[in-house]
Amino acid sequence: MLHQIIHSIRWLRFPATLTLFFLLFATAPFTEAFAGEKTIRVGGNHDYPPYELVDKNGQPAGFTVDLLRAIAEVMGMNVDIHLGEWAKRHDDLKNGMIDMTLGMNNSEERDKIFDFTSPHTIVQQAIFARRDSPVVSSLEQLRGKKVILHRNGIMHERLRQLGFEKDLMYADTPAGSLRLLASGQGDYAVVALLPGMYIIRENKLTNLVPVARNVASFKFSFAVRDGNTELLSQLNEGLAILKKTGQYQVIYDKWLGVLEPARVSWEKVIQYGAMVLVPLMLLLTGTVVWSRTLQKKVIQRTEELAQEVAEKKLALEELRLHQDKLIQADKMTSLGILVSGVAHEINNPNGLILLNMPTLKEAFQDAETILDGYFHEHGDFAFGGIPYSRMRDMLPQLLVEINEGAKRIRRIVDDLKDFARLDKTECLEPFDLNDVVCVAVRLIDTTIHSSTNRFMITCADNLPKVLGNAQRIEQVVVNLIVNACQALPNKTRGISLTTYYDRPEGSVVLQIKDDGIGIAPEHLSRITDPFFTTKRESGGTGLGLSVSNSIIKDYGGSLEFASTFGVGTTVTLTLRTIEQETLK
Incomplete structure (x- = not known):
């Protein structure tokens, strides 16, 4: 062509010829670039709404179609989109008949054959059933049931890997799967949630409902032939631009937002x-x-x-x-x-x-x-x-x-x-209060050591004997010591026991002093009342001190309490000596 142009202008003068040569060579790169611009062959599923479908005019439409066209516009790409049966489009990409597909669920098996862009959405797979069917909530519950799905889809691969092959029924499209189920064939259908809801709405399959809305989730991406890194990077870059500019959200709301619950203003x-x-x-x-x-x-x-x-x-x-x-x-x-x-x-x-x-x-x-x-x-x-x-x-x-x-x-x-012995008759005999105190301490030695590290006992020598029942007095002493242990907030607080002879009064005295939490003033006058207790929630009956007070009174003694709230309590047990009992 260039040779013919030169031949036709031989008659022109040299300056004009020079100018024409300059124009031709200056525009040559642009002409070559335009003539060599590649058209990308794109395949898609003709029946996968709202992602990919054929509209009423017979043209490709859907979320991924609009998304790819927007990417092609911002990246300056030429795309030629053809929709058809998914199984054929899958094989076309695998055999190099097309350059990419609009959408493909990503899996380990497919990742070995194709290259995938960043996901443009996540597809949730659901289980659909007729309204009168038993409800299931997982794929595992489908074992032994007749399950309908579209051939060569991602769930075909998954269920085949899980050993469901003998129970599967096939259709060429998701819509075909749901129509078979609506007609009474099979037990359940496994279809992507949004396409399933779209197909049910558009085809008025009112006897079908989703019974499990997310039994599996997959990344839904553009897929290219293995090794086509140039096209892969262009698609990723275009997708990132659309998300930054907000065009992605507009396309998403147009196709997918209509199937989501409406927002109330x-x-x-x-x-x-x-x-x-x-x-x-x-x-x-x-x-x-x-x-x-x-x-x-x-x-x-x-x-x-x-x-x-x-x-x-x-x-x-x-x-x-x-x-x-x-x-x-x-x-x-x-x-x-x-x-x-x-x-x-x-x-x-x-x-x-x-x-x-x-x-x-x-x-x-x-x-x-x-x-x-x-x-x-x-x-x-x-x-x-x-x-x-x-x-x-x-x-x-x-x-x-x-x-x-x-x-x-x-x-x-x-x-x-001795402590638990039940006397059939009240046996009064002389006894040494020091001996009774020592036995009581031995009985609850474990309780004492688990409550305090400072336990001190001081017994006076040669105490006069008192008249009564030693076992019943042991019961009183044990009860008083246990109460003192329970009053201690921690093991650093102490308890002291002291016995002595009060000669002017003619009585033997046991004094038990603890460094515990003390008794509230409003409770002090009532602590020997039957069933009065501040430890009801921990099992207290309110009988311990009441019974103890009754025993001491039976032997002519007294039980007195002095306490400062937050500081401690002192209990004084007094019993008359044998000489005083004789004089009385």
């Missing part, structure tokens, strides 16, 4: 609110007037009921007092039986320990000479898993500790038997 909220609030206010006003009328009658009737309740409460309290006393007595009876049985069971094996311990000591003493000889002749050796050189000194001490422990078990069991 503030005007509608106010309008509907007024329609509800005005009648409600009128109803509320009427209710207030009516309630005022009833209120006076209610107050009057409430006062009458309060009077009746108070009277019934007093009667019930008296009844509960007698009932709880019976329960407490029954508990003490059961405790005595239980302790006797347990003491017997413990004493038998413990007696064997005490009986066999001297034999063990003698056996070791006899064997020690032989073991020492073996040690000197052969060197150290394992004896009970420990070198004999150490065990020779340890074993006698271990035997002593076992013997002392068994004796301690016997003392505790004897103390428990």
Whole structure:
């Protein structure tokens, strides 16, 4: 062509010819670029609304179609879009017949064959059923059911991998899958949620509903032939530009937003609110007037009921007092039986320990000479898993500790038997208050050590004896010490026990002082009342101090409490000596 032009203008003068040559060569690159601009061949699914579909004019339409056209416009690309059956378009891209597809769900299997852009949306896969079908919530619940889906779709791959092949029924499109289900074939259909809702609405398949809305989610992207990095980067760049400029959101709202729940405007909220609030206010006003009328009658009737309740409460309290006393007595009876049985069971094996311990000591003493000889002749050796050189000194001490422990078990069991023993007749005899205090301390030694690190006991020498029942006084002392332990907020606070003889009054005194939380002034005068307790939520019955006070009074003694709230409490137990009882 250039040769013909030169030949036709040979008659022109040299300057004109030079000018023509300049124009031709200056425009040559642009002409070549325009003639060589490549058209990108694009394939898509003709029946995947609202993402890809053929409109009423027979033209490609849908979310991904508009999105690609907008990318082509901003990137200066020529695109030729053809929609058809998805299985064929999938194979066309795989075989190089087209350059890209409008949309493809990403998976590991497909990622080995194609390259994918950044996802332009997320597609949720759903399970659809006829309205009278049992509800399912997962793919696993579809086993053994006839499941309809479109051929070569992403869920075809997924269900085939999960071993559903024998239960699958196929259609060429998602719409075909739902039509088969609506006609009564198969049990369920697995279709992308938005296309499924779109198809149901457009085709008026009113007997179908989604029963599980998100059984799987996939990234939905443009797909290109493997290795076509140039086209891939152009598409990603164009998609990023559309998102920055807001064009992406406009396209999204046009196609996908219509299937999402509509947003209610503030005007509608106010309008509907007024329609509800005005009648409600009128109803509320009427209710207030009516309630005022009833209120006076209610107050009057409430006062009458309060009077009746108070009277019934007093009667019930008296009844509960007698009932709880019976329960407490029954508990003490059961405790005595239980302790006797347990003491017997413990004493038998413990007696064997005490009986066999001297034999063990003698056996070791006899064997020690032989073991020492073996040690000197052969060197150290394992004896009970420990070198004999150490065990020779340890074993006698271990035997002593076992013997002392068994004796301690016997003392505790004897103390428990004495404490829980039920006397069929009231046996009054002289006893030493110091002995009773020591037994009580041994009984609750564990409680004391778990409550405080500062427990101190001071017993006066040569206390005069008092007359009474030692076991019942033990019960009182145990109760007072336990109360003192419970009053301590932490183990750094202390408890002290002191006994002494008050010669002018002719009485023996036990004083228990704790550094606990103290007793509130309004409660101090009521603490020996039956059933009064501040520890009801932790199981307190309010009988402990009441019973203790009754026991002490029975023996002519007294129980006095002095307390400063937040500082501590001092309890003073006083019993008359035998001489004072005789004089009385």
